[in-house]
Amino acid sequence: MTASPTAANTRAVFAVFEKYQKERLMFVQTVADLASRESNIDALQSAGVMSLLRPLLLDNVPAIQQAAALALGRLANYNEDMAQSVVDSDILPQLVYSLSEQNRFYKKAAAFVLRAVAKHSPELAQSAVDSGALTALISCLEEFDPGVKESAAWALGYIARHNGELSQAVVDAGAVPLLVLCVQEPELSLRRIAASALSDIAKHSPELAQCVVDANTVPIVAPLLANPDAKLRRQVCSALAQIAKHTVDLAETVVDGEIFPNALNCLKDVDGYVKKNAATLLAQLIVNSGGIAAVVDYVNETRGNARLPGVMTLGYVAAFSETLALAVIVAKGVPPLTQALVIENEEHIKAACAWSLGQIGRHSPDHAKTLADHAVLPKLLKILTSGDKGSSAATDTDAGPGADLKTKTKRALKCILEKTLSIEALDPLLQPNVTPPNILKYVVGQFAKILPHDVAARRSFVTSGGLQRIQEIANLFAGMAPGVPGTLAQEQAVERGSSNVLQGNALTGTKMGEYITTINECYPEEIVRYYSPGYSATLLDKIDEYNKQQEYGPGGGHHTQQLPRLPSSDQLPTAPQPQGITA
Structure with a gap:
């Protein structure tokens, strides 16, 4: 029995559409694969890939939608210009609209695009917020699928990390309680990213940190310091440090969360980032409990080797962050370090002072200016150049410590100089016969x-x-x-x-x-x-050359200019004798 002409025509029409669908899918999957390699990005952009991918986000085939979103995410992730192209193409509103209707695979890809756009700058993150992304991402945190939650938490963290205004927008959208719930999920990757997002929110201001604390975060997060997963311990230490750094009350809240002895155990962790974040946490607790002022007083009151622990403590605290270095400055820690650098006789103490001053000044021009105001730079230069002149007291036995002192002094000078923007501070070091060439280069x-x-x-x-x-x-x-x-x-x-x-x-x-x-x-x-x-x-x-030209004249021949001749005495007119005068 032969098929009817109508059925044959229908199959022929369907075959055209099926072929078109397969070609669309092949195209978008190939673009997504090409976008995963950096060398193809410029060629894709010049071919107008954005305008071709945008309509595919609304395709009636879910697989095509997902592949289009994945390709856009990879393109936006490459650099800020590509992310800006995604924004300029009005793609974000389409993504946000589709987030509430599509399946979990599309939601993960769409959240990836939002994260890739938001990570580059506060302006691009604000564009994501303006497109309504926060509401859609918050709804994704309530999804059952942990992969969707993870992608949404990651995007929220990238939005919040830029500044306090964006973090406040994330908080106002209701993200913090849901992120705290995500920390309690069994999936490790979700717990890591949720803890990281909480850290990004808390870091900007005491008010935002208090919002995180009010969601009962500390009692839930603190026990995770003992979790076997090193990456989770990293994020937990960071989140607690960002909470504790703002005020004494917040620091006390972290301590009350029973972080000891687990926080101390993290200092001996095999993972370097865990150790660093744990040390930052403890440094924040020391600062906000008044510990820095006590250490500064200790350095002021002690002399000799007894000074060394206090000097090193100030350097270690200042090394962690710009805020902690500022805390050392505010506690008036620079003058005693400078004094110890000058008056101490032991070279290892001088080296410790130079190192600590370098850790304070390396963060920003404001930090470096404080050191310049205390005349730290000329003092460091004097130490660096003093050994070059030779000393009758110098012996072969102290060559090792001398080398260590010079190394630490040179590094401190370089760190401070690279942040110094004061002409008055730099001018004394611009001495070609005094400043060593390797330091003069930085000046x-x-x-x-x-x-x-x-x-x-x-x-x-x-x-x-x-x-x-x-x-x-x-x-x-x-x-x-x-x-x-x-x-x-x-x-x-x-x-x-x-x-x-x-x-x-x-x-x-x-x-x-x-x-x-x-x-x-x-x-x-x-x-x-x-x-x-x-x-x-x-x-x-x-x-001299001008005089020669005047002497020889423009023709090049030697000639002497003739002066007018004076008349002889017999040629001079005789003066008339006055009349009526007698002897």
Whole structure:
């Protein structure tokens, strides 16, 4: 029996649609696979992949929707520009709309896209919030599937981590109680990400940390310090530290959560991140319990080896974070460390002081400025250069400690200098005959960062003699060979046709050469030449050359200019004798 013409036509039509569906699925799966490799991202973007994937998010085939969301997530995860393209293509509202209707596989892929967009910057995270993502993600936290919960918690954490306003939005959406419930789930990966999200929320302000505490977080999270999973212990230590760092009351709440002795045991953990986060937690507890002030008093009151534990404690506390370093500054910990650096005789104590000061100053320009205000930089430089001059008291037995002291002093100087943006603090170190070249490079580098953006600093730099010293440094480092472009030495070499101009010198291709060129480009060439070594001799040479031109004339022949001849005495007119005068 033959099929009817109508049935045959129907099959033919269905075959076209089936082929179209298979091609769509193959296309979107291939794009998702290509997007997993970084080398393909630019080509995909230039091919207009965003506009092709967007309609596939609303496809009637779930597998195509999921593959399209996965491809978009991988593209957005690559860099901020790709994430911005996702936002500009109005893809986020479609994702949020579909989150409430689709299956768990699509929800995981959509949450991945939101996370990939939000992670890059506060502005992109705000775009995700503006699209209504928080409500959809909160609903995902109530799903039965742990994978959906995990993807939603991860996205919420990436939104909250940027600033207090975004964290407050996450809290207002009702995320904290659900995240606390996720910490109690049996799946390890879900517990880790939920704890991490709570840490990202609590870190911004005391009010947000209090919101986390009010959800009964501490009693639930604290016992997890003894969990066998190292990655979970990392996140738990971090979350408790972010809660404890804000106020004394919050620190006491963490302590009341019975974190001891498990927190102390984490200090001996085999996982390095667990040890670091546990030490940060304990440092926060010490700071908020008034421990820093007590340690500062101890360093002030003790001398010799008894000072060493206090000095090291201040350094360790300051090393953990910018906030803890600021706590040491506020507790007036810099003056006793500076005093100990100068007056202590034991080199290992001086080395500890240098290390601690470096840990305080390495965080930000404000931290470095505090150290500069206490004249720490010249004192560190003095220690670094003192051994170069030799000492009759020095012996071979103290060469080891001397090397350790110099190493720690040099590292401290470099850490502080890289954050110093004060011309007044840097100027005393711009001494080519005193500051070692490996430190001078960082000093010149900081000037190269400051001067292009500060007009007042450029003028001050000239009047203080800094520009002249820069030219001296250029000639010193170049070994008196043709110098940095724009300098007098380089101009003279060009006039002479020196082959060294082509061959370069010790500054060619170096960081120091780049820094000096950047500084010289902030000034007119005449000013740079004026302050270059040998400029006065050049002026004298030009005066001599000018005199010769006046003497020989423009024709090049020697001639003497004839002066007018005076008349002889007999040619002078006789003066008339006055009449009526008698002897």
